[in-house]
């Protein structure tokens with residue numbers, strides 16, 4: 001791998017006395033999708049929250065393109081080019097679809113021209129049609145699209161995405177994964193947390209398995225033996 005876009009070394013994080021992330025190290029390159037798998041409660045979401053600055057690491061380093069971002073404030077990390085699509089999608093119900101999209105402009109470093117919304121509205125015609133409607137009128141799948149479209153406004157170089165397929169119909173899941181593939185092709189480094197292992201393996205380049213806050217196994221997607229071991233360890 002060239003110099004990784006996102007590089008994490010020996011990350012530890014606590015909630016009070018609870019030691020949730022226990023020495024995680026990983027690299028994600030440009031145009032690469034890393035799958036992060038593991039049972040409920042092993043720390044996958046907490047790992048993403050540490051990278052995005054929502055939870056402060058206790059120790060270890062997080063670098064974006066070589067620059068230390070670990071422990072920085074979420075908005076600074078966002079402006080450094082790293083975006084997160086959290087599990088609950090964080091759609092603002094009191095705002096319209098367009099206003100929710102405009103929040104994506106906050107990820108831009110300098111000026112924040114509304115014209116940055118144009119390519120995204122073109123890519124998501126369903127959101128463009130509903131631009132002036134309250135975001136709450138969207139279906140679950142459309143809200144997930146909105147959450148992804150919103151981060152695309154600022155063209156992030158690294159993206160963290162937490163269980164994007166949860167609760168959605170297979171057709172929508174396929175659409176969401178197609179968008180992730182487009183981001184990958186545009187050179188984005190992507191960390192994907194997913195319970196839908198089989199589907200996720202079809203778009204990941206590499207994966208890690210997390211147990212009790214630590215990476216216990218890793219492999220390349222497409223390596224049948226490694227995939228088999230992953231599925232066996234997860235018993236799926």
Ligand SMILES: Nc1ncnc2c1ncn2[C@@H]1O[C@H](COP(=O)(O)OP(=O)(O)OP(=O)(O)O)[C@@H](O)[C@H]1O
Pocket residue numbers: 015018020038039040041042043044045046047
């Ligand atoms: N805000 C918090 N305060 C205290 N403990 C927390 C908090 N958030 C999560 N935890 C605990 O930290 C551990 C890891 O949770 P986390 O949500 O990161 O796991 P996960 O692997 O993402 O699981 P899931 O798939 O269920 O989201 C769990 O034991 C959880 O109960």
